[in-house]
Amino acid sequence: MRRVEATNLLYRDPELYDMVQSDSTSAATCLSLIEKHVPHATTLLDFGCGTGRDLEILAERFESVGVDLQPGMVDYARRTRPGLDIRTGDMRTVRLGKRMDIVTCLGNSLAYVHDNDDISKVFGTFAVHARPGALLLLCSPVAPVTDSEPTTAGIESRHGPARVTISYAWDLRKQINTMHRRWELPSGDEAQDEIRRRVLFPRELELYAVAAGFEVVDMFDEYGTELTGPVAFTVARYTGR
Helix, strand or coil: CCCHHHHCHHHHCHHHHHHHCCCCCHHHHHHHHHHHHCCCCCEEEEECCCCCHHHHHHCCCCEEEEEECCHHHHHHHHHHCCCCCEEECCCCCCCCCCCEEEEEECCCCHHHCCCHHHHHHHHHHHHHCEEEEEEEEEEEECCCCCCCCCEEEEEEECCEEEEEEEEEEEECCCCEEEEEEEEECCCCCEEEEEEEEECCCHHHHHHHHHHCCEEEEEEEECCCCCCCCCEEEEEEEECCC
16 A cells, blocks of 8 residues: 555645545534434544544544544644544554444545455454444445546635646556546646545445454445445444454
């Protein structure tokens, strides 16, 4: 798994990441699912927490810990959200010695893990941090984005307006969806991103989850429908095996 900050401007500039991602609804979706499936939960562990934007909302209700691979994101989160417990760690191998009522992995965190054995290790990490009956909330791409034409949009940054042009490529055999992103920054400089994400189809996600001791109880896309969009929420319960 490559160091993702090297290929993604937003990960090198966490403040810009927070500005671009400010309209995320993942935390609200998690709260709704938790209320439905485990309303008495009190503890939560978020893998791939990034700047802590979603974790900050979840921590208002739960005793929470966040883990992220990227030291720059963790440092930024600690400075801007000092009330959160956020730690640096690799979700393939990290062991906190805690079992929680809720385990979350949002955004594209799982998609940056490409190797099958590493994906199994990640689900193993979810399992060793889950109490019997705990809820796993996983947000990840389940279909590729295959837009044939590049798109360009304006982005507001702290230094002024920027422009970003995005195109996609799809490798069916490897199930890797690559986003190419070219930034035109207010300074006049340019930046290039090449972001490679592994697409796990719904049945694959379920097989990895079941192998780690989870039972999938629901799956729906980011629009709340039955998997018509490229990103899905998977809801699974740890059976405690």
